Amino acid sequence: MRKRSGPFWDGIEGRAPMPRAAATLGFEYIDADVEAGTIELAFAATEDFTNPMGNVLGAFVAAMLYDTVGPALLATLEPDQFQSTMQLNVSFLRPVRPGRIVGKGRVVHRDGDLVFLEASLTGPEGPVIATATATARVIALSQAPAAA
């Protein structure tokens, strides 16, 4: 198995603090298959994410999908690489109440530094609540501070 190091694995394995944004979303690592390019995560959707009807606002659903496709790619990178998401396209399928939301992400195709990604979220009740596709590029870790 490939050695798990670099900024993503350092955060997951406790050698670096969890990114603030991930903590805000209640990010929880479940499992990854680096060779297959798949990852499974969870998020803790709280009342702080809700609309007036008590559902999780789609804004935070989109945020969780962003933070699923990114890690799917990050988990596969070399220690001196990082990634920058260029585009994210979210489909909102069903409403969801606050609770534990599971995200599954996948690297669909990588062509050099260009990567196509997809992800889906499942709520506590079971059905898929939202899906996303994304495009990202692999960048040098040293370029990451200046990347979107």
Added chain:
Amino acid sequence: MRKRSGPFWDGIEGRAPMPRAAATLGFEYIDADVEAGTIELAFAATEDFTNPMGNVLGAFVAAMLYDTVGPALLATLEPDQFQSTMQLNVSFLRPVRPGRIVGKGRVVHRDGDLVFLEASLTGPEGPVIATATATARVIALSQAPAAA
């Protein structure tokens, strides 16, 4: 001028509490032109939204764009109507540091209950950091709890 009532304007004008998700994003209403279908808002991006490089994670950029296109439409609706965003497509143009982020949203076209929307975000330094297009549908307020 059309009377400003219903769940969106009640929140903006203090007759109802601000939605929890909006408060989490530091949502601030600036101005709207209901006839033109345009709205201007701001968000307070804090350190809680940042990636390891100190930039606002795109997850929260996407969340702010979601919470710009939605209000652009909500501001134009009747008091017994609400909206459900079906799709959101975000382009991430530039990184941004925490601070005040201004969102401009617009109803591009409405055909019955189907609505096409767009939005952009500008960071404290000036340039556009991200843009989005979205599709939404107008729903009865009574249906809103079961809408995504």
